[in-house]
Amino acid sequence: MQFRTVPPPEDLSRFIEHFWVIRWDSVLGPYQSDEVMHRPYVDIFLSAQESGIQGTFRGKRTYSAAGSGRIVGVRFRPGAFHAFWTGEMADLQDKVVPLRAVFDWADASGIAELLEGDDDAVITTLIERIRTAAPVADTTLEAINDIIAAVETDPALSTVAAVGEAFGRSERWLQQAFREHLGIGLKWLLQRKRLLAAAAQIRASDAPDWVGIAYDLGYSSQQHFITDFRTVLGATPVQYHRGLTR
Structure with a gap:
């Protein structure tokens, strides 16, 4: 291709x-x-x-x-x-x-x-x-792109509250702006970031600490972690790791 x-x-x-x-x-x-x-x-x-x-x-x-x-x-x-x-x-x-x-x-x-x-x-x-089509951009568009760029590169921006503090925005403004302009919430973007970080940890270990990874990501339930990981990456953490070893 x-x-x-x-x-x-x-x-x-x-x-x-x-x-x-x-x-x-x-x-x-x-x-x-x-x-x-x-x-x-x-x-x-x-x-x-x-x-x-x-x-x-x-x-x-x-x-x-x-x-x-x-x-x-x-x-x-x-x-x-x-x-x-x-x-x-x-x-x-x-x-x-x-x-x-x-x-x-x-x-x-x-x-x-x-x-x-x-x-x-x-x-x-x-x-x-x-x-x-004469599109008209509003100021929120640039703010959203600045926020996405920061979230994807700054490990400290792991919660909606942290993003709001960094950009001087309320949590309500962030959620409303993302849903209106993107159709998805900021929480989805943050979850995706966390699970990509989990995938990186899995790739770096021959014997991943599944409970520790889930805990580090803020999950109180390992099953919840497994469900979210499969939704975003298309396989359970164990299946993902097996695929790497193959």
């Missing part, structure tokens, strides 16, 4: 992280990817097989391909698709919805016509059509 990204023009950089293109050739039989863990993004994508708007998947997801093909997509910055989506952002969780739900041109014939161009031509047209 081939994958490349294209940066957005300056006037759309508040909304778009990058455009992307995936190409694959001569896949013999159906191909299924490893499970992919999502970050809090929304993507739109176009291909001859399927097109749509993909919201944040809170667990892990697999992708399939066959033969040869191409997908052209747009990755929006966390919270940015709120400027385009008129419904509740939570309605995009764990699902793919038709492009036509936001973009009037994106019926079957409109998508087919657009995909007649090469990769750069498709991206150029998408830029024009996103501009036509």
